[in-house]
Amino acid sequence: MSATPLRYNNYSQNLTKQFGVRLQKLSIDAGFSCPNRDGTIGTGGCTFCNNDAFNPSYCTPQKSVTQQIQEGKSFHQFRYKRASKYLAYFQAYSNTYAPIEKLKSLYEEALSDIDVVGLVIGTRCDCLDEEKLNYLAELSKSYYIVLEIGVESCYNDTLKLINRGHTFEDAEFWIKKAADLGIKVGVHLIFGMPDDTREKMLAQVQKINQLPIYSIKFHQLQIIKGTKMEQQFLENDPNFKPLFFELDDYLDFVVDFIEQLRPDIIIERIAGEVPPRFQVGPVWGGIRNDQIMVQFEKRLAERETFQGRTFFKKA
Numbered sequence: 001m002s003a004t005p006l007r008y009n010n011y012s013q014n015l016t017k018q019f020g021v022r023l024q025k026l027s028i029d030a031g032f033s034c035p036n037r038d039g040t041i042g043t044g045g046c047t048f049c050n051n052d053a054f055n056p057s058y059c060t061p062q063k064s065v066t067q068q069i070q071e072g073k074s075f076h077q078f079r080y081k082r083a084s085k086y087l088a089y090f091q092a093y094s095n096t097y098a099p100i101e102k103l104k105s106l107y108e109e110a111l112s113d114i115d116v117v118g119l120v121i122g123t124r125c126d127c128l129d130e131e132k133l134n135y136l137a138e139l140s141k142s143y144y145i146v147l148e149i150g151v152e153s154c155y156n157d158t159l160k161l162i163n164r165g166h167t168f169e170d171a172e173f174w175i176k177k178a179a180d181l182g183i184k185v186g187v188h189l190i191f192g193m194p195d196d197t198r199e200k201m202l203a204q205v206q207k208i209n210q211l212p213i214y215s216i217k218f219h220q221l222q223i224i225k226g227t228k229m230e231q232q233f234l235e236n237d238p239n240f241k242p243l244f245f246e247l248d249d250y251l252d253f254v255v256d257f258i259e260q261l262r263p264d265i266i267i268e269r270i271a272g273e274v275p276p277r278f279q280v281g282p283v284w285g286g287i288r289n290d291q292i293m294v295q296f297e298k299r300l301a302e303r304e305t306f307q308g309r310t311f312f313k314k315a
Contacts, residue, residue: 007297007306008258011215011268018144024083025120026072029092030106031061035126036165037093046152047162047228048190048221050278051092059092065109069116086113087144089120096147097127100135111143118144120186125149125174126166137181146214147178148186153193154204161194163228172211179212186268187213191253192221192243198253201243205260209311216265218257219272220250223281230280247284247292251299263308270296 006013015023029051036042058071069088076083088110096103110116119139139145151171153159159167171187178185189208191201208216221242223233232240245253254270261267273289284292300306 007300009263009266009307011266014266019085019117021084023085023087023117024076025087025089026069026076026116027056027059027089027091028065028068028072028110029059029061030065030090030095032090032093032095032097034094034124035097036124036163041126042163042165044163044228046164047232048224050224050226052226052278061092065106066113069110069113073115084115085117086115087118087120087146088113088116089122091120091122094124094127095121096123096132100131103132104135107139111139118146120146120148122148122150124166125171128174128178130177133178133181133183136178136183140183144184146184146186148188148217149175149178151175151187152190153196154189154207155200158193158195168207175211175213184214185212186215186217187211188217188219190219190221190272191250192245194240194242196243198243201253202257202260205257208265209260209262213265215268216261217268218254218270220245221281222272222274222279222283224274225278225280233281244282247287247295251292251296254296255299255303255305258307259305259309260311261307262311267307269293 012022034045037045056072056075058075059068063071065088069086073086076086088107090106090110098106107119107121110119121136136145136147149171151168152162152164154168156167156169175185175187187208189204221244223229223242229240229242231237233242250271258267269289271289271292276283276286
């Protein structure tokens with residue numbers, strides 16, 4: 001009996017189709033910093049950010065890339081027994097924020113593992129230049145390379161409120177530069193930012209559709225310990241006006257969003273997940289991402305809709 005076709009462009013399904021096997025990401029903390037923390041463009045970082053909340057236990061910059069990969073493989077072989085090939089995910093902070101020679105050393109150490117078929121590199125648009133992009137474009141000829149750029153919001157007033165340190169136009173410029181060189185570009189978008197409204201958030205899809213991107217990750221705003229947002233939330237800061245979703249409402253909003261989303265854009269995730277010990281603000285009862293995805297797919301079926309349904313009408 002054949003599987004029910006998915007109603008959205010699914011990341012895992014795309015990778016399995018391309019490689020013939022299940023791929024698993026291995027997170028790596030290579031000890032990068034961020035220009036929004038070290039004073040280069042700002043201090044304190046983005047108000048929502050605490051990278052410790054996203055790092056698996058085996059990820060510490062005191063370990064070599066090779067050691068983190070080996071420990072990550074052991075971890076995932078226990079948890080996901082079907083995984084046989086891997087993507088090295090340079091995740092913590094800004095993973096192009098270093099001289100090109102250091103980047104080459106770190107990336108190529110990861111790719112030297114026989115089971116690693118590519119890299120996913122999380123970074124900011126202000127940590128890119130043409131030399132780095134040319135190098136990644138060359139790597140892309142032999143390996144699966146995705147450059148993940150945090151956009152977070154398409155509104156400059158919101159980016160200023162969260163101390164992002166760059167504009168949407170900055171992100172747009174470097175996304176286009178990378179894509180022009182043949183690099184797969186993924187972007188992050190956070191729903192529920194301070195001063196967001198449902199209408200504002202939904203309107204962003206038109207800007208996203210115009211970007212030459214390969215994939216997208218959606219996150220609901222979460223209040224994480226050790227962040228500026230935690231202080232604003234606990235102190236009832238009158239200037240801090242986030243939009244907190246209940247899970248049911250969030251699922252409906254994401255369905256509304258992807259109905260307008262360009263159908264070729266791969267959806268990697270629709271929500272963020274952090275360990276309960278880091279959570280401060282409203283939570284969804286400890287539901288895991290895989291369970292959220294099941295509910296999301298069910299909601300699409302209930303509404304008899306799919307990614308790009310109204311995009312086609314507008315086109």
